[in-house]
Amino acid sequence: MGSDGESDQASGTSSDEVQSPVRVRMRNNHHRRISNEDINKRLSLPADIRLPEGYLEKFAMNSPPFDKPMSRRLRRASLSEIGFGKLETYIKLDKLGEGTYATVFKGRSKLTDNLVALKEIRLEHEEGAPCTAIREVSLLKDLKHANIVTLHDIIHTDKCLTLVFEYLEKDLKQYMDDCGSIMSVHNVKIFLFQLLRGLAYCHRRKVLHRDLKPQNLLINDKGELKLADFGLARAKSVPTKTYSNEVYSTPIDMWGVGCIFYEMMTGRPLFPGSTVEDELHLIFRILGTPTELTWPGITTSEEFKTYKFPRYHAEPLVNHAPGLSSSIFSVKNIQLQRDPGKRSSTFPESGEPCWG
Numbered sequence: 001m002g003s004d005g006e007s008d009q010a011s012g013t014s015s016d017e018v019q020s021p022v023r024v025r026m027r028n029n030h031h032r033r034i035s036n037e038d039i040n041k042r043l044s045l046p047a048d049i050r051l052p053e054g055y056l057e058k059f060a061m062n063s064p065p066f067d068k069p070m071s072r073r074l075r076r077a078s079l080s081e082i083g084f085g086k087l088e089t090y091i092k093l094d095k096l097g098e099g100t101y102a103t104v105f106k107g108r109s110k111l112t113d114n115l116v117a118l119k120e121i122r123l124e125h126e127e128g129a130p131c132t133a134i135r136e137v138s139l140l141k142d143l144k145h146a147n148i149v150t151l152h153d154i155i156h157t158d159k160c161l162t163l164v165f166e167y168l169e170k171d172l173k174q175y176m177d178d179c180g181s182i183m184s185v186h187n188v189k190i191f192l193f194q195l196l197r198g199l200a201y202c203h204r205r206k207v208l209h210r211d212l213k214p215q216n217l218l219i220n221d222k223g224e225l226k227l228a229d230f231g232l233a234r235a236k237s238v239p240t241k242t243y244s245n246e247v248y249s250t251p252i253d254m255w256g257v258g259c260i261f262y263e264m265m266t267g268r269p270l271f272p273g274s275t276v277e278d279e280l281h282l283i284f285r286i287l288g289t290p291t292e293l294t295w296p297g298i299t300t301s302e303e304f305k306t307y308k309f310p311r312y313h314a315e316p317l318v319n320h321a322p323g324l325s326s327s328i329f330s331v332k333n334i335q336l337q338r339d340p341g342k343r344s345s346t347f348p349e350s351g352e353p354c355w356g
Contacts, residue, residue: 005146115167132231147198172214181267212256288314
């Protein structure tokens with residue numbers, strides 16, 4: 001694991017890799033006894049995995065020498081023989097939650113005896129897998145970082161697509177509820193740092209999360225925070241100068257960071273709207289109704305003119321968080337700009353401007 005949290009190894013689901021991570025040329029390789037560690041390195045498996053009986057000998061006979069690349073077909077076959085991609089490899093335990101397309105269960109892996117989260121996505125007969133599931137799989141299989149939830153396995157059957165994730169005990173919303181919505185500033189700093197580190201990793205790889213909220217930030221019993229639920233994420237790979245580029249760029253995630261920061265500090269959401277109009281009304285009441293001076297072109301928006309918002313003037317955020325120092329919100333004010341073009345696309349690495 002690197003100092004920035006980036007994983008040095010891929011998981012067992014990274015079937016697109018065509019080269020072995022082991023580059024050491026060995027003398028008389030076919031006669032050398034293969035160990036569990038050799039296979040773990042060769043297939044990028046967890047160190048505590050339990051290999052099937054007799055698998056070492058079979059792998060030694062079928063695998064190419066360790067100084068030769070391993071084909072994608074052989075890699076997939078090797079992982080399948082170990083137990084990856086099979087429902088019987090996992091024991092379903094408690095139901096954790098249910099949404100429109102998926103149900104999440106707590107489970108246990110027979111390969112490692114570790115707890116896992118099983119996200120079962122229902123497949124419609126005519127439509128197939130939801131686009132959110134396809135997007136989440138395609139992005140997460142390439143995102144390996146200490147502050148991003150790990151996708152361990154993918155299981156495809158006729159009726160459902162099951163994504164196997166590492167198990168984390170709760171999300172940030174549950175954590176705040178357990179704290180009575182009163183978090184210590186020390187813990188806020190720790191969680192904010194981890195959120196920004198994971199997000200910076202995504203942005204360096206041109207991936208936008210686009211759905212940052214406390215429910216999508218998972219926390220384990222060690223206090224490690226990880227970004228989850230990449231169903232609305234986008235890979236922003238082609239530069240464009242259209243208006244949509246302003247909306248779907250890194251500032252959209254930084255807005256989420258600002259709102260989460262406020263909620264951790266105060267114990268309540270900053271803009272708890274129930275509809276689009278209600279949400280915009282709450283935003284403008286605090287940050288001020290945008291004008292041509294503060295947001296050029298906004299008055300020509302047909303949707304904006306439809307709502308006919310009152311003319312609000314911006315208020316200092318500290319007015320909505322009595323008892324907190326105004327210096328705490330100095331950087332946060334930068335993130336909560338209504339015009340995405342004026343919003344910061346990154347968060348300062350140093351905490352000094354933020355914490356005063």
